[in-house]
Amino acid sequence: MSKDKTPLEELQEKLQDALKSGNVQFAGPFPGNQPGPGAAQTEEVQEPDKEAEETLERIRNFSFKPREIRDYLDRFVIQQQEAKKVLSVAICDHYNHVRQCIDNPKLTERDYHKQNILLLGPTGVGKTFIMRHISKLIGVPFVKADATKFSETGYVGSDVEDLVRDLYKMSGNNTELAQYGIIYIDEIDKIAAASNVAGGKDVSGRGVQINLLKLMEDTDVNLFSPTDMMGQMSAMMEASRGGKPRKRSINTGHILFIVSGAFDKLAESVKKRLEATSIGFGNTQAVVDRDPSEYLHRVETSDLIKYGFEPEFVGRLPVRVACDPLSASDLCEILMSAEDNLLKQYEQDFKGYGIDFKMTTEAVEEIAGRAHKEKTGARGLMTVFERVFRYFKFELPSAGTKSFEVTQETVANPHESLKDLLKANSHMRRNVLAEEIESFSERFQKETGLTVSFSEEARNRLIDIAVDRDKTIRAVCEERFKDLEYGLKIISRNLEETKFEITGAMVENPDSELSKMVVDSFQNKKPEESSDA
Template sequence: MALTFASPWPTAATASATAAYSVRSQLGPSDGLPSRQTSQLLLGCSVIVVSTRACRKLLPLGRSKRSQVHAQGPVPLGNIFDAAVNQGGRGMGGGFVGPGPGDMFGGQKRSPEEEEKARKVLQNIRDFRMKPKEVKEYLDRFVIEQDDAKKVLSVALCDHYNWARRCVDDPNLRGKNYTKPNILISGPTGSGKTYLVRTMAKMLGVPFAKADATKFSETGIVGEDAEDVVRQLVDAAGGSSEVAQYGMVYIDEVDKICSGSGGTARGGWNGSQVQSNFLKIMEDTEVGTKNSMQASLSSMFGGGQADQTISTKFVLFIFSGAFNGMNEIIKNRVGTKSMGFFVDGEETDTVGLSPSKEESQSYLHLAETKDFVEAGLEPEFVGRIPVRVAIRALTSNDLYRILTEAEDSVLLQFQNDFDGYGIQLKAEEAALRRVAELAVEERTGARALVTILEKVLRGFKFELPSTSCKELLLTKAMVEDPQGSLQDLLCAAPLARASVQRWLETVERTSKIRLDMPDDVRDRIVEECAEQRQAAEAVLDRRLRETGVISGFESIRDATKGKVDFFCVNQAMLDTPAEEMQKWTKDLDAMA
């Protein structure tokens, strides 16, 4: 990896365009240049080669892979190496060039649009007066079921942002002791954890940052640092650290950094240390908008503005995970006594369970602090998350309601897709219920709805835009047999007739011949489509292309130098194409 310093160094000899000097000769022993790393001084510009891993901390927010630092004058290069090497590691090399110092040091001035965005967010905080029931009513419009979770989250959200609003109005309140209602959501994949959190952030209009726990690493190791996700709030806040402090940070798959029996095995990195890195920022601390390397370089080069900080006092942290292994922990704790739990989304007890039902039960709503600790979360980590709620797996009826009741249902997305082609998509209840049933079998929750609908409708999306179809009704038969249903639709008289005309137009455009096809011939093609369950294009290709009729017409066109390019396709041409082409040839010879 190379850091390119574009400004000539005063001590550099630049007389020759081919001059190349070892940077080591320009440095003293105290500069700390690693012997295994080489550098060159080319044309008065210092190109310093260090490892990719050592330079990761030099990258600007957003982890851009291309960035350039312009030196404003001579600087102790060894300091750069000391800082880079101290961040640890060896890595693959790669170019490191690109934008100027504004990106690296955070010195760019905010645009008017960003200023306006920041102003609106602060106004949203000042205007926040929502009650828990009002928040839940909003969530109900988009999130189906999960009533208990929505109630818990609504209360936590209102508590937090009402307090934030009061502190904005009266800064003296900021000094009072305040325990944030950080949230932990447990529940199976596809049950709506991420969607629920995003919907809350959208409702509030506050900065939102999301990250997967698996992307974090111990401090000093390649990977995301816990503070980096807080810095992402600055980008989401239009560059305003003042606004960023009222944002929401969402960390998904937190169960993947567990180390106990309820956690998921990791590739050799310390999940316990990653949890520890979150402890300080989850409460009340100051996080610099630049990481340590950016701040160090900014100081050395004098670029950009002074480092700003983000207070995490009002940053709401929300964690989520499936915690699949924790079910067994809770089950062992509660024993076999009759206690309410959720099976396929319905509350029941342990009496009379079939083996398949017993496998699908969820005890997560009975989780206590000690269960999370046994699953591998550190006590200090769990202790900083006072609000915990479990959401259940979605049933087929839930998924049906998502399709039909949610304001931004995935069905609406597919309808919009067809609208783009001038086709109105409608759906029968039986069809949507069957989609929901198939989605349950996928075992990926609401995400499976997209998978099922895409699989069912992909052929229709490909074929129908090129037909005269203006309306498509999704039926249960289509869900069960999409390909067969598509063929039936394409073979139906209205679409088949339109396809015949489109085929004729295609021949005229590609073969430069004009064809006339009487109505009786067209009717016959349409009937054959229905009988053989084939599209009109397939029937016409078999009847006229594969029998050599089209190529024969092209030969006649060429032989007459384009004077004869209009042909009539009659019934005889379909029945005895070879004989009809011979007649055309004889007539042409007679004319010659």
């Protein structure tokens, strides 16, 4: 074996020798197991992926207009009108070009400046949401990742080429479909900031930008990473079978790349530039009074380079658009009119417990106002909802409550509102606990074959204990009747009975009462029938 070969190359050579000799078979995840000598040769027939074919057909027949995409996004995303328009145009231009190249492959030989996109804006304003719904509308595979998890090739961390491999997996291992997908990279501003660190080699900032350059333009990416042993072995297995080999790489020429980030410090930098240019022209006050995130609409290439991006990297992101911060009224509109909003989600959550959940307009406005103070955009809504309703979700499913309305007072004082609601419905909770007693009897009969019933006194005492200890009937019964099955089975053998009543005395002192019943059963044990001599 040559000393110049790597361990992976040596392993590959050994596997190839073994495959040629027919002394090895693959099982499990590898396609097409290699039969041993003399075995019947069967050709593997792969069924075409119907879903992938339908998606490819939609791409071939792409006919959306920018306004149609914008209108579709309006159903899910509130505000961001400029971003929706810019993205709609960029998406239509890109997939119209893809469609034309599919119809006429010669067009791929022409120079085409791909409209990769840079999204700027504070957290929670809908950047990821917009792209997810665009990919859903078109039907192409979509991959999202955070830029901070990547490092320069050869260092610990993920390789940016893994994004293309993930896209391949998302497309059902269909290379033709994967090459028309969308790759979305969030927190891109973090790797720009990292490249400004003085001293040492920056492997997660500038290094990642350089690796992304070739991906965003036009390059071939190997489907199997050099460190992916399973993939390498699978590829060798396919090669050993002969026949037409599968395509082992994906070209990124038609993959659309979108990168995004909050760019907080970039807004400050643009503000200083504008303030400097406004001195002496009477506009200083107007600049100072602006919301910091609004300056992202005025970003220029020089600002991005100064921020820490490589000029070549910025050049590959020709489409740039900033998203606006969301006001309290915007958050209110999200809850009232956006499809699949958080309010509808909570309605479904409570409906799963048989509870009708309603909210007044004043309550929605109160939640929106509190969420706006969180300074996390639409994500603040989830924070407020969880804070207000966490104990409602815990208590109400076991309280027998069938409906409740959330008012402004509920949002302002959730603990007091819940306490009042539970008090008003206390009789309903006892009904729920009574039903749980019946459930315990049914489970006990199913598991043991013995039937237990509870006297009225026993039922009331169990319910009182459950209320006092804030426990379910199941927990109370499992604690008090842990030896019930063992004892009743002894009694059943002695007396040949299968039906028993649990009394109030047994609820109070289960061990002593059960012991008495067992002793009595031995004293009253039915004599065994003697057999004829």
